[in-house]
Amino acid sequence: MKQEQPAGICEELTFSGFFKSHAKALRNFLYYKFGNEEQADEATQEAFIKLWENCASVPPEKAKSFLYTVANNTTLNHIAHKKVVLEYSKKNVNHDTNNQSPEFLMEEEQFKVKLQNAIANLSEAQRSAFLLHRIDGKKYHEIAEILGIGVKAVEKRIHGALLQLRKEIDTFR
Amino acid sequence: MNEDVTLAKWLNDDMNDQELKDFMAQPEYATYSKIKEFSGQLTVPQTDMDALYQNITRNRNKANQPKVRKLNPWMPRVAAMLILALGATFFFFTTNTTSQIAGTGERDTFLLPDNSEVVLNAGSEAEYKEFNWSKNRKLELNGEAYFKVAKGKTFDVVTSLGTVTVVGTQFNVRARNGRLDVTCFEGKVKVTNGKETVFLTPGKTVAYENGKKLNLPDVSASGPGWINYETYFGKVRLQEVIREMERQYKVTINLNATVDKRFNGTIPMNNIDTALDQILPVYHLQAKKVGNTITLSAE
Numbered sequence: 220m221k222q223e224q225p226a227g228i229c230e231e232l233t234f235s236g237f238f239k240s241h242a243k244a245l246r247n248f249l250y251y252k253f254g255n256e257e258q259a260d261e262a263t264q265e266a267f268i269k270l271w272e273n274c275a276s277v278p279p280e281k282a283k284s285f286l287y288t289v290a291n292n293t294t295l296n297h298i299a300h301k302k303v304v305l306e307y308s309k310k311n312v313n314h315d316t317n318n319q320s321p322e323f324l325m326e327e328e329q330f331k332v333k334l335q336n337a338i339a340n341l342s343e344a345q346r347s348a349f350l351l352h353r354i355d356g357k358k359y360h361e362i363a364e365i366l367g368i369g370v371k372a373v374e375k376r377i378h379g380a381l382l383q384l385r386k387e388i389d390t391f392r
Numbered sequence: 393m394n395e396d397v398t399l400a401k402w403l404n405d406d407m408n409d410q411e412l413k414d415f416m417a418q419p420e421y422a423t424y425s426k427i428k429e430f431s432g433q434l435t436v437p438q439t440d441m442d443a444l445y446q447n448i449t450r451n452r453n454k455a456n457q458p459k460v461r462k463l464n465p466w467m468p469r470v471a472a473m474l475i476l477a478l479g480a481t482f483f484f485f486t487t488n489t490t491s492q493i494a495g496t497g498e499r500d501t502f503l504l505p506d507n508s509e510v511v512l513n514a515g516s517e518a519e520y521k522e523f524n525w526s527k528n529r530k531l532e533l534n535g536e537a538y539f540k541v542a543k544g545k546t547f548d549v550v551t552s553l554g555t556v557t558v559v560g561t562q563f564n565v566r567a568r569n570g571r572l573d574v575t576c577f578e579g580k581v582k583v584t585n586g587k588e589t590v591f592l593t594p595g596k597t598v599a600y601e602n603g604k605k606l607n608l609p610d611v612s613a614s615g616p617g618w619i620n621y622e623t624y625f626g627k628v629r630l631q632e633v634i635r636e637m638e639r640q641y642k643v644t645i646n647l648n649a650t651v652d653k654r655f656n657g658t659i660p661m662n663n664i665d666t667a668l669d670q671i672l673p674v675y676h677l678q679a680k681k682v683g684n685t686i687t688l689s690a691e
Contacts, residue, residue, distance in 0.1 A: 238445055238483075247436045258438055264448050271452040305434040334430050352403065353431040359404060377400035385423045 228274035228282050237282060238267060244355055248365060249290055251347040256341070262293045287365050293327060305338065305354075330388070337387040341380055348373050349380040403428060428520040437527075484501035485523050492518045494535075497642035504531070508547065509540040513566075513618055515639035538616050541579075553600065554585035563592070564616040569632065573599045577615055597626065621662040627654045630675060634688075637667060651675050 228234055242263060245273070249259040266289040270282060277285045338346060344366075351357045351365065363370045401407050402415055402424070415421060415531045473689045494500035494512035505525040512518055516535025521528070529547040540562045542548045549556040551567035561579025566572070574583050576592035583590045583598050588605075590598045599606040608626040617624040623640075625633055633655045640661040653675065659667045668686075669681050677688045 235445065238448070239441075242441055242444065243662070246439065246441075250436050254435055256439065260444060264444060264451065267448045268452045271448070273430070277628055289632070305436060307430065307433045330426055332432055334427060338431070338434075349431070350434070353435050354436060371397070374397035376398035377403055378397045381399040381403060381424060381427065384427050389420070389423055 228270060228277055228279055233279065234271065234274070237270075237279075241283060241286060242267065245286060245290060247355055248287070248351060249293075251350045252290075252343055262290060265293065266290045284364065288367065291367055305335060305350075333388045334384065337384045340387065341383060345376050345380040345383065346374040349384075352377060367378065399424070399486070459578050487521070488523065489519050489521050491660045504529070504542075506542045506544060508542045511538040511619060513537060513639075518614060533565055535568060536564070536618070538562070538564045538619055554583060557582040557584065562615065569635070571599065571628075571632065573597065573626070575611060575616060577611075577613075586680065599626065617658055618661060621660055622658050623661050624658045625655050627656060630655055630671070633671065637661075637664070641667075642684070644685045646687045647670065648687060649677060 228237065245266060246259050246263045249262045250256060253262070269279065269289045270286055273285070286322065318384055338350070339390070341349065348362055348366065351362045352359070359370050359373045362373045367380050393552060398407075398411070398415070407415065442540070458504070470625055483508055483570050492500050492502050492510070492512060494514055494516050495514050498514055499512060500516075501509065503509055504520065505522055506529065508529075510518060510531070513536040516533070516537055518533050518535075518537060520531040526544065529541075529545060530550060531548070532550045534551065537549075539547070539549065539558070541558055543559075545559075547558045549558075549565050551565065551572060553567045553570070553572035556563070556574050558581045560578060561581060562577040563579075563581045564573070564575045564577070566574075572583075572585065574581060574592065576594055578579040581592040583592065585600050586603065594596055595610040595612060597608045597611060599608050606627055611624070625636075628652070630651045633649065634647055637643070637659070638645050641664045643664070655671070655674070657670065659670050661667065672679060672688070676691050678691050680687045680689070
């Protein structure tokens, strides 16, 4: 293979490498947005295809923001907005499970379910920001970049999300 | 405007000690801390990213084509199928031709949709469309046939040598090897051969050989002789007479002599020996029969 000068996105290797490093996060984000795996997959594909189509005009350092801009502009028909179903990772389950009382464990389980429901009931904007932080471990400024808003707006959304979650969980205690 | 974003600050571990202490003192803190803890354990249902990438590489090659998102992918398919089916049916009805064939040594009598009668002589083929027959009475003929046409609109017999148009009549058309013979037995017949048009009245015959008109005597019979196995040949090359006999008798006849004289007369087509007896003396030939092959040579 001959080495072309600055390997742009049009380069197969660059494109696939870019996909490997960003596709999963993009898909997660789209999943928070749509709450539907199929739509998230479809929108992910579409965003990358758009990127490929425009690979000549998008420099590699702008590719990520291009991707999220496309993703943010995707307006899919929300025929049936499915509930965001998130699972708790198994390995993280509490430290010394054996030392916990059954009541405590049950209470914890109930809390988890309530949290899942409360997250599903958040607005799309709040949920996306909150989960990008909690699941993907994004910094606020990264979230701001992804959503195309300011850091302050991200903080407002996170604050609002926490407030909303706490209220809903405590109300149904 | 300074909106409250303290919770966001806390979640991001941005609070200073004093702020954190105050926050932890609040009754809601327990829930917040649990939200923080458990939301950190959440995961997204995963998908096969390799398959996703395959999809992308497959689809991006079509990327340059304009994308049209179909509302319902079945609609155009159903429509296309309907149109195809209708088109095929129409095509079938309008172009479907009926063929009648009389093989060597055979005859075929059949009726056209308007009950016109056609008798095909041996080794002849007729083709016509049943669709809209009454408005378009047209038949393609290759060989010889006798027609008794029902009254009605014009009736066309198309041959490679010319077209015969008639109105309610009986006539014989013979189109073989560059020679066209048309004899009218009843009614009126119009024969178009190239630029020339001839009208025939009963008893009249017109013949063209390689585009040249031949003068033939009138016939007094009410129908062509071949119908009754008595084929009349008017100024016909011997080679053509022999070919006709081959068709009728299902034999092979080799002519090993050069003859220029044309044949004039009637030959029976149901008795080959009698038929040969009619020809041989005229041309001073003798016949030798081996199986289905007859060889004619000079005496």
